[in-house]
Amino acid sequence: MISFLRRVLVDSWLGRIIAGLLFLAFVGWGVGDVLTNMGSERADVVARIGDQTITTDALLSATQNELQQTARQFGVTDPSQLPPATRRQVAQQALQRLLMQSEMVRAADRLKLIVPDAAVRDEIFGMQVFKGADGRFDRSLFDARLRQIGMTESRLLDLVRQDIAVRGLAEPLQGGASAPDILVRRAFAFDAQARTIDLVRVLDGDQPAPPPDAAQLHRYYDNHPWLFRAPEYRHARIVILSPDTVARSIEIPDTELRKLYDSEQAKYHVPETRDVQIVTAPSQARAQAIAAQWQSGADWATLQAGAKDSATVEMNGVRESAIPSPALAKLVFAAPANALQGPSQTDTGWVIFKVTQVTPPHDTDFAAARTELRDQIAHAQAGALVGPRVQKLQDAIAGGGLDHIPDNLGAVAIAGTLDAQGRTPDGTPAPIPASDALRQAIAARIFSQAKGANPTLVQGPDNGWYAVAVDTVTPGRLQPFDTVGDSVRAAWLDAARRHAADLQATSLYLTAKDRGGVAAAAAPGQQVEHPAPLTRTRPVENVPPELAQLVFRLPRTGQTVMLDQPDGFYVATLTAITQPDPAAQPMEMQRIRTGLSQSMQDDIGIAYAMALQKSAKPKINASALNTVLSSVAGPSGAGESSP
Numbered sequence: 001m002i003s004f005l006r007r008v009l010v011d012s013w014l015g016r017i018i019a020g021l022l023f024l025a026f027v028g029w030g031v032g033d034v035l036t037n038m039g040s041e042r043a044d045v046v047a048r049i050g051d052q053t054i055t056t057d058a059l060l061s062a063t064q065n066e067l068q069q070t071a072r073q074f075g076v077t078d079p080s081q082l083p084p085a086t087r088r089q090v091a092q093q094a095l096q097r098l099l100m101q102s103e104m105v106r107a108a109d110r111l112k113l114i115v116p117d118a119a120v121r122d123e124i125f126g127m128q129v130f131k132g133a134d135g136r137f138d139r140s141l142f143d144a145r146l147r148q149i150g151m152t153e154s155r156l157l158d159l160v161r162q163d164i165a166v167r168g169l170a171e172p173l174q175g176g177a178s179a180p181d182i183l184v185r186r187a188f189a190f191d192a193q194a195r196t197i198d199l200v201r202v203l204d205g206d207q208p209a210p211p212p213d214a215a216q217l218h219r220y221y222d223n224h225p226w227l228f229r230a231p232e233y234r235h236a237r238i239v240i241l242s243p244d245t246v247a248r249s250i251e252i253p254d255t256e257l258r259k260l261y262d263s264e265q266a267k268y269h270v271p272e273t274r275d276v277q278i279v280t281a282p283s284q285a286r287a288q289a290i291a292a293q294w295q296s297g298a299d300w301a302t303l304q305a306g307a308k309d310s311a312t313v314e315m316n317g318v319r320e321s322a323i324p325s326p327a328l329a330k331l332v333f334a335a336p337a338n339a340l341q342g343p344s345q346t347d348t349g350w351v352i353f354k355v356t357q358v359t360p361p362h363d364t365d366f367a368a369a370r371t372e373l374r375d376q377i378a379h380a381q382a383g384a385l386v387g388p389r390v391q392k393l394q395d396a397i398a399g400g401g402l403d404h405i406p407d408n409l410g411a412v413a414i415a416g417t418l419d420a421q422g423r424t425p426d427g428t429p430a431p432i433p434a435s436d437a438l439r440q441a442i443a444a445r446i447f448s449q450a451k452g453a454n455p456t457l458v459q460g461p462d463n464g465w466y467a468v469a470v471d472t473v474t475p476g477r478l479q480p481f482d483t484v485g486d487s488v489r490a491a492w493l494d495a496a497r498r499h500a501a502d503l504q505a506t507s508l509y510l511t512a513k514d515r516g517g518v519a520a521a522a523a524p525g526q527q528v529e530h531p532a533p534l535t536r537t538r539p540v541e542n543v544p545p546e547l548a549q550l551v552f553r554l555p556r557t558g559q560t561v562m563l564d565q566p567d568g569f570y571v572a573t574l575t576a577i578t579q580p581d582p583a584a585q586p587m588e589m590q591r592i593r594t595g596l597s598q599s600m601q602d603d604i605g606i607a608y609a610m611a612l613q614k615s616a617k618p619k620i621n622a623s624a625l626n627t628v629l630s631s632v633a634g635p636s637g638a639g640e641s642s643p
Helices: 002-008 013-026 056-074 084-110 117-125 139-149 153-174 181-192 214-223 243-248 254-263 284-295 300-306 326-332 366-403 436-446 485-515 545-551 586-612 622-633
Strands: 045-049 052-055 194-203 233-241 273-281 311-319 340-346 349-359 412-418 458-460 464-474 560-565 568-578
Touching: 045 056, 045 084, 045 622, 052 056, 052 084, 056 084, 056 366, 056 622, 084 153, 084 586, 084 622, 117 153, 139 153, 139 254, 153 586, 181 586, 194 485, 194 545, 214 485, 233 243, 233 366, 233 436, 243 366, 254 366, 273 284, 273 326, 284 300, 284 340, 284 349, 300 311, 326 340, 326 349, 366 464, 436 458, 436 464, 458 622, 485 560, 485 568, 545 560, 545 568
Parallel strands: none
Antiparallel strands: 045 052, 194 568, 233 412, 233 464, 273 311, 273 349, 340 349, 458 464, 560 568
């Protein structure tokens, strides 16, 4: 687990501390007291496995971590943009993972795996987060890090000892698994297959629309009343307790800030970095051919598509020390910007490269970094402080409502008017001090809670808690035609252009099916595009991913598909299917082999952990689980479920 976190988390001490230590506590090691005083069974316990428990806070934390990764895989920046069903599935998978990890801990205890003190000491001494500027273990830095997250030394030693024991149990089972050649070849063929298309875009904005008369506008207004309604508004008082609000109230002494600054010299004293595009060819002749193509004006996407027998990589903001080949690093950092270099022979092969940007070295002094340092430490501490303050906030609300909140809890009280989407009457987002997911949950609560109902503290996403009191409700209403005439006209024109684009695209699609493709069916003036070859894993600029998915479902060339997008319609014909040669891409084959082998090893560990559940079947608290699912996926995402 610790070794896995080292590979996937950021290199800052903050990421390692939170995800490497607190997350280990979250995953079922019976250390819920890191956030809350577990004591006896409570409503915030989602599952119990023997003498171990998984709390709602632990599950929410694990889910939010996995949602961030899932969002990146879906190509979105905010997990709240994921469909509710996807968020719900991620939460259930996170729970299953926590249960399996807990079972592995119990198995290690039953088998009495003994971890020597020397192994624990070596593990901690090897953690980069506890090393000083000289690269050696720093006792004062170690103590400071533990104070920052509210963890004792003995607790950390227990966590590390248990982690080593679990690895000692799992790694012998998983280490021998390796993906067979036939599986690697099939995965490579699926992953690297390229498809070429002819494409015609029929965009709404390119369509003519005759100006509507008054009768048409009134008819459109009457037929689409939902488009011209003023939304319902509600005025509410809100109290929020979250890591962000608590962090604002934490005071950090300069001595702690200075220690953090000194430990992150690489972050605040950045050497020269460069953006570079590199092609490594299998031979000098091939490298010269690629260099000639590049020199003639081919862009990077075209170059990558044509260099299937070579390794292509783009590094942005790379330091000289981060380039694996010292010889290549020396060449890159000696080259001028925007000038093609090579072919040159290095230990990795024949390389051609171009430096596209040079960023000079820069230093950030302590004064300039102070605010960022303070926020890092405060947020590291805040997560552990939310739990103990929840009951105090609940007692304050029960005793005096939302008007008598103690100022020493780190809670924030606000009031205002908003609609169901969290917008104020002037159309701007309501200034609620919360993450997007928590803000949406608060808005949903405001519009589901009755006016005048007593406020209740509710747990939301991102380890946030909130309570609302609805004071006034202004019902939605249809706006008079005279006040929305311009909006009606704009909506009518948009609909007319959309309809015209639909008719034109449908006609092209039907004709293309009869004539063998859009190139033969395109009308005069319709531009037929020839994008770079599509692959399943690498998007092509200006080609919607949904269109690529449709193209890869076609069994043979000559077939045509039509895609409806917000900006118009896309009609494409598959013209070629290219199967790559595995021998020409050894690095890609090795990447796939490594990934498949790792997946097989993970599957063995999962299978073993699931088998362990037979000795102590988990007990699921459906009510607490539904609370988490509602926080993650919204009310519609909740529902009784078990892993």
